[in-house]
Amino acid sequence: MLEKDVLVIGAGPAGLAASIEAGKYGASVLLVDLNMQPGGQLFKQIHKFFGSSAHRSGTRGYDIGKQLLKEAEESDVEIWMQSTVIGIFPGNKIAIEKGLDSGEKEMVTMQAKKIIIATGASENAIRFKGWTTPGVMGAGAAQTMINVNHVKPGQKIVMLGTGNVGLIVSYQLMQAGCDVVSLIEAAPKIGGYAVHAAKIRRAGVPIRLQHTIIEAKKGADGCVCGCVIAQVDEHFQPIPGTEETIACDTIALAAGLKPTMDLVKLAGCKLTFNGPFGGYIPLHNERMETSCEGVFVAGDTTGVEEANTALEEGKIAGISAAEDLGLLTADAASDKRAEIWDRLHSLRLGPFGERRMIEKEVVMDEYKERIGTPSPIQ
Amino acid sequence: MALINTGYLEYEELESIQTLPSDERYAEGPVAIIECVQEIPCNPCEAACHFGAIKIGEPITKLPTLIGEKCVGCGMCVARCPGLAIVVVDKTFTDTTATVAFPFEYYPTPVVGEERNAMNRKGEIVCKGKIVKVVNPASYDHTPVVTVEIPKEFADEVRTVERI
Numbered sequence A: 001m002l003e004k005d006v007l008v009i010g011a012g013p014a015g016l017a018a019s020i021e022a023g024k025y026g027a028s029v030l031l032v033d034l035n036m037q038p039g040g041q042l043f044k045q046i047h048k049f050f051g052s053s054a055h056r057s058g059t060r061g062y063d064i065g066k067q068l069l070k071e072a073e074e075s076d077v078e079i080w081m082q083s084t085v086i087g088i089f090p091g092n093k094i095a096i097e098k099g100l101d102s103g104e105k106e107m108v109t110m111q112a113k114k115i116i117i118a119t120g121a122s123e124n125a126i127r128f129k130g131w132t133t134p135g136v137m138g139a140g141a142a143q144t145m146i147n148v149n150h151v152k153p154g155q156k157i158v159m160l161g162t163g164n165v166g167l168i169v170s171y172q173l174m175q176a177g178c179d180v181v182s183l184i185e186a187a188p189k190i191g192g193y194a195v196h197a198a199k200i201r202r203a204g205v206p207i208r209l210q211h212t213i214i215e216a217k218k219g220a221d222g223c224v225c226g227c228v229i230a231q232v233d234e235h236f237q238p239i240p241g242t243e244e245t246i247a248c249d250t251i252a253l254a255a256g257l258k259p260t261m262d263l264v265k266l267a268g269c270k271l272t273f274n275g276p277f278g279g280y281i282p283l284h285n286e287r288m289e290t291s292c293e294g295v296f297v298a299g300d301t302t303g304v305e306e307a308n309t310a311l312e313e314g315k316i317a318g319i320s321a322a323e324d325l326g327l328l329t330a331d332a333a334s335d336k337r338a339e340i341w342d343r344l345h346s347l348r349l350g351p352f353g354e355r356r357m358i359e360k361e362v363v364m365d366e367y368k369e370r371i372g373t374p375s376p377i378q
Numbered sequence B: 001m002a003l004i005n006t007g008y009l010e011y012e013e014l015e016s017i018q019t020l021p022s023d024e025r026y027a028e029g030p031v032a033i034i035e036c037v038q039e040i041p042c043n044p045c046e047a048a049c050h051f052g053a054i055k056i057g058e059p060i061t062k063l064p065t066l067i068g069e070k071c072v073g074c075g076m077c078v079a080r081c082p083g084l085a086i087v088v089v090d091k092t093f094t095d096t097t098a099t100v101a102f103p104f105e106y107y108p109t110p111v112v113g114e115e116r117n118a119m120n121r122k123g124e125i126v127c128k129g130k131i132v133k134v135v136n137p138a139s140y141d142h143t144p145v146v147t148v149e150i151p152k153e154f155a156d157e158v159r160t161v162e163r164i
């Protein structure tokens, strides 16, 4: 059976950083991802990233991805693409449906001394009358279409949601030559960063706060031909009589993300519910270890945040795995972790980050209380 | 803050939060205006300025401040800011006109000599503008910085040109 020191699942910023770090200290690392290209979210992000210049912010997402891939190669990380982890068993045995160059799939079972789960997050759906009509899609899907496949999802777009994803994808749709007719937001204020909202407003696109979509209108061709919006009250309920119809051929939904938990659950990691982080997340400690001994988590899987925080958490997971493999002394590992926690701390300041900083503490306190010391995968 | 309800800054709001160049500084020529008013974890503008004219410091969430005397109006920060929140304004361009240099990431890229509608922060047309400069070197990484000439009285209002 194939054996590796570390298996990293998910090749987004978190998984790549974890692989690079563990590889750097001499661990043999296998990184698997079900996508065609490594990089996770990064390769569809054609915008310049905000964040710290120490994390290459001001650089476009895909260029950050390319740089990480180069570093992963330099650290001798083995990467399997189009390969999906489908099982995690006691004794750290893992089942992978491996993608072969021929396009075929092969079932591989392997054993990893340490497992790092960095499977990211997935988009939330919003249900309204007609929400399954062709032309209604996730904002992430629209973004993949324009930036990866170079196909416009439609010409006249209505975007639901004004978080950073809704704002950034709206901007990119305009760059691709689509008309964004309106952004619709149920809350009384814009969710994402003002600088991103300002780009949208400057382009003359209205942002309708305290409104929601109540229906997607279906045209003669069976596809979206418009959407009905309505004002909402303070309980986010549509107010009768305030309906308006907007002509459009695409409705993109940017209603938040939730952590991708399938593998965390398969491994039997103990979970906790955390609203600000997007839903159920694995309990973990300051070493990014879960309730399962030798199983670490990093990035959006531990709570939806940003590429910067995903990178830093990935590094912590990589360092902790290397430490447990005896490749790094406990002192060296905790010094390195302390440095990273300092950086994470400064990334989680300000009106947008504070809440996440507090919630991270809550999660780690709960870990201490409920778990204390991790135990092997059952 | 009106900004989080409307998505755009009123000039008064900007003035109350950011350090804008003094009249004396404006009189000396092109200078950067930083329209970034929320404490977000972001600082590439600080590293972009080779003249040390933008200060954020620690922690990274602090607002950027412009040190007007150090700014030479070169426009590097305009291209590097991921929020597209910085412009360079020259109120000395001619006796009657000013220029605004702004990032413009839409096609078609404006060309020198072209006339386009100049727009304010809300996306409303303010006046006609004439494109006088377009800079797009590799170091700007696909963010052309476009300079538009407009009547001087609109220098604090115009922030972009119309997409066509």
Ligand SMILES: Cc1cc2nc3c(=O)[nH]c(=O)nc-3n(C[C@H](O)[C@H](O)[C@H](O)COP(=O)(O)OP(=O)(O)OC[C@H]3O[C@@H](n4cnc5c(N)ncnc54)[C@H](O)[C@@H]3O)c2cc1C
Pocket: A009, A010, A011, A012, A013, A014, A015, A032, A033, A034, A035, A039, A040, A041, A042, A045, A048, A049, A050, A051, A083, A084, A085, A086, A118, A119, A120, A121, A140, A143, A164, A165, A168, A169, A260, A263, A298, A299, A300, A301, A304, A305, A306, A307, A308, A309, A310
């Ligand atoms: C529109 C948009 C704009 C953004 N802009 C910014 C920005 O400007 N600055 C910033 O810091 N952040 C930004 N982000 C956020 C950032 O992209 C994410 O927070 C970051 O990518 C999370 O990294 P990750 O490694 O945790 O997950 P991801 O990047 O999502 O990677 C997870 C990977 O795991 C793989 N995977 C999942 N399940 C399996 C399985 N069973 N087997 C194998 N592989 C699996 C997936 O294929 C994926 O490649 C943006 C996000 C979006 C959507």
Ligand code: SF4
Pocket: B031, B032, B048, B049, B050, B051, B052, B053, B054, B070, B071, B072, B073, B074, B075, B076, B077, B078, B088
């Ligand atoms: S315009 Fe040039 S000198 Fe002025 S702040 Fe920006 S980068 Fe610095």
Ligand code: SF4
Pocket: A050, A195, B034, B035, B036, B042, B043, B044, B045, B046, B064, B080, B081, B082, B083, B084, B085, B086
């Ligand atoms: S780079 Fe732009 S968005 Fe980031 S802090 Fe500087 S001015 Fe604000």
